[in-house]
Structure formats: structure tokens, C-alpha cells
Amino acid sequence: MTVALRVAPSPTGRLHVGNIRTALINWLYARRHGGTFLLRIDDTDEERSTRAYEEAIKEDLAWLGLDWDRFSRQSDRLARYAEAAQRLTAAGRLYPCYETAEELELKRKTLLARRLPPVYDRAALKLTAEEKRRHEGAGRLPHYRFLLSDRPVEWDDLVRGPVRFEPGHLSDPVLLRADGRPLYMFASVVDDLELGISHVIRGEDHVANTAAQIEILAALGGKPEELAFAHLPLLADASGAGFSKRLGSLSVGDLRASGVEPMALNSLLAKLGTSDAIEPRQALAELVAEFELAHFGRSTPKFDLDELMRLNARLLHAMSFEAVRERLERLGLRGVDRDFWEVVRGNLARLDDAAIWWRVVHGELAPLIEDSGFARQAAALLPPEPWDRATWAAWTEHLKVVTQRSGKALFHPLRLALTARERGPELAGLLPLIGRARALARLNGEAA
């Protein structure tokens, strides 16, 4: 069986945490099983979809490193949906309905008030030809519903196990709006069938849709057993609130602005809710090798931004110079080298922070002098260049003997004078980068 997966965002906003997780997991599954990955833009909702968002989604996926082998856009395939609708009509599975949105809303409210599930009553099925003519004569255009069977729908969900939907709990889904446009429910099935999708991995908010879509698929001549479904539990935010409440507003843009590395996000989202340890991974290939859909549980995991930021820091601490060189240069660190990166990376929470240490090493700063006498002594004992990592130990050993200082009393003033900061990377590494001239001046209390 050919493995083919897809991610199907609607271009009505930027990708957010939930979207990204779904996209990533589908992508990982495809790559893990040597399958293809399709980016499908679900833009049947004309009012809310824009090309600008479509572009933003492509950029966001590219930023994450999720590439696609195939691309399709639902608005380009309207003829296909119309053709499929004709086949359903011919099979007697598509029927016109004339209720207005308001009338349907009223029906639902009435049912709810009677403690009944708000399922469509199929009143339109009983309409006579005369009644239909009257409706159309009155200017009412029909929308079309798919006639669900009276048999239960079953499938073996890759995450939830055997799932069974009893008839009567589902409304006949509207496939075509009164203006003739297909709805997601329909376009999605036609695409999955015609584009040869083998696995649909999505959030559990789609389980009821799957039941209906399996029937539509079969009515279209597709084989439901050739399409595997997996429904993952939705994410909640750290407080446990449902995903749509707060996480829905956490977009890729926000995350990027917070200094989140794409691989930090990928590392978290690929494992959150699984039994695997969540650890920083430098490359998607590692996540591909580790990916197992069966490791996902059925309960709602919490997405915690603090956890993401910690993972982000850990990822940064292990990043290679090659991986960040260009980005550092773009940050204005001209001529940045491996030594600098390796000395500094362990102290970064986000890549941008490297600029702080770049200034400490190459820029001018006003030193903090606690004891000018001691600082001048230290300056006087500064060894001649060339300097390397051993210089620091040699120098401070010498200072220790001469000044009788040790521990914090010895080191703290040196750190303050040299970097003007309480904390930072090891001075043994930093000192050679700062260089003798600058160190000398700073110890003497001069801005340098």
C-alpha cells in the first residue's frame, strides 16, 4: 500500500500550535514510512480564506522544515466536486433541502429543549415535487445533504482502536451550500479519494466527521478499508483549558518572536502525549527515526509554554556552529567564529542573546569596579599574549598568591570588571576572546 499523507490547513489565519502538531505528525508518519506528503489548502470557505494566509502557512511550514511533495488547492478543484456531487445524486444519496439557516437553528433549539440530540429530521426528504417547485418559485435555492445509511459505521482507528458510530446520532451532512459551493466535509473526501491519501491523522474533534466521511467515500466508490484514520487527543493549555480556548491564538509568528527554535517546537510536539521522553533534537531526521504513532495516548496532554522555552534553551546549548553561523551573522555578529559560539551557547535561552555576549567580547562596555586597588593589581599581572583557555587559570593562580584572595572574593570582582555582569559563560573561555588590550583597560576602570 502506498503511503500518502496530507496536511489540510484552511488559509484563514496563521498556523498555530494545534495545526503545527497535526502537520508535523502527518509529515513524520509520511517520512517514517517512505510515503508522500501533500499540502492541501482547504479554502472552500471563501469569506475567510485569503491568499496572504496561504503564503504565510507555506512560510511557516518551511520554517519548521516540513516540506511537501505535492500541493493542491480546493478552489482549483471545484469541477471535481461538482462531478462527484452528480454521482451522489445519481446514486440517490444527495437530496435538496430548503430550510433557511434560521429555520435549522430553530429546529436544533427545539430538539435541545426537549433533551433530544439536535439531529436533522430529514423533513426535506418528504417534500413533494410541487413543494420543491414552490420553494424555488419563492426564490429559495436548495442546499444539498448526503443521505446517511441506517447502519452503524465502524473503523479501526490507529490511535483510538475500534470505533463504532450508531446511526441516529448524526445529521445528514450538508455537502453543497445553497450557493453551490462544496463544504469541507465533502471536498475533503473527494480529495482524499482522488489524490490517493492512505492515512488521515487529525484531531479527535473530527471523529464524528470521519463516520460521515466514510459513508460518503463508500458512496463515491472508494474503499474505506484503504483509508486509515487516526484521531489524536486535542492539546489543552497548561491550565488544562481546552485547546480552542487559548492555544488557538498561539501562532507560529508569536512563537518565532519569542525566540523559539523550530526544532524545539518540533521536538516537543512530536513527543507530547507519547510515552517517549521529550528531549531536544537537532534535526527532523532524528524525530522521523523515533516516530511511532502507537506511542500516542488517548488522554489530553497539556501544552506548556515554559516547557517549550526550557527545551529551547537545552536545544541551543547543544547546537553546532554550522547550524547557527548564518543566523548569527544576520544578527550583526560579523566575523563570528566557532570559539565564540562554543563559549557562549551554554548561557543562551534564545539565539538573539548571543548578541549580548558579542558586545561583551567585541563591543565597548563600562566595567563594574568593586575594588579599584585589586583591579589594578590584576591588570598589572595580566600575562602577555598569546592567550588561550589556560591563560585564565595561570593568571588567577598568580593573583591568588599575590593578593591572598580566593574563591568569590577573587573571582567575582574580575567577572564584574571584565563583563559588567554577574553571570555568564566561563571566564576561562571568555578571557581570550576579550583579549589583552580590552581586559587591561576594563580592569583599569576604563570603558573599552
Next chain:
RNA sequence: GUCCCCAUCGUCUAGAGGCCCAGGACGGAGCCCUCUCACGGCUCAAACCGGGGUUCGAAUCCCCGUGGGGACGCCA
């Protein structure tokens, strides 16, 4: 309201009747390393939602509560 799903350390989870006075990872605490923070090493604290059953024996099976999530659109 109806239906579906879920319920083990703070978090993600292992656990498919005895191997569990419950294991791992992240986080937390302590110690070590150390000029600081981080890294690393070692150690510790930390959980089976409640109540009924079934069973010689239940975290594991059943029922009922409770709590959480989801679905019920001419949105996706």
C-alpha cells in the same frame, strides 16, 4: 441536553490481575563539579480521582459518581 473519549508523581507517561509498598523522562530539592549561571555526575521528595463490586489477589476487569476534553454548523 444527547452522544463519544479520557482519568497513575507538578507535567508527559510505563503499567494489558500477582513481576508494582508502582518504573522512566521533564520539572523540583540536595550534594558534587565550579568564579557565576548553565552543562554534567550522584542522591532525594513526589502519583494509582472517589465509592461500590468481581477475584485467593486490582493501578489493571465491571458499575455508579465526580472531574476534564470533544462532537452535535449552509465553519474547518
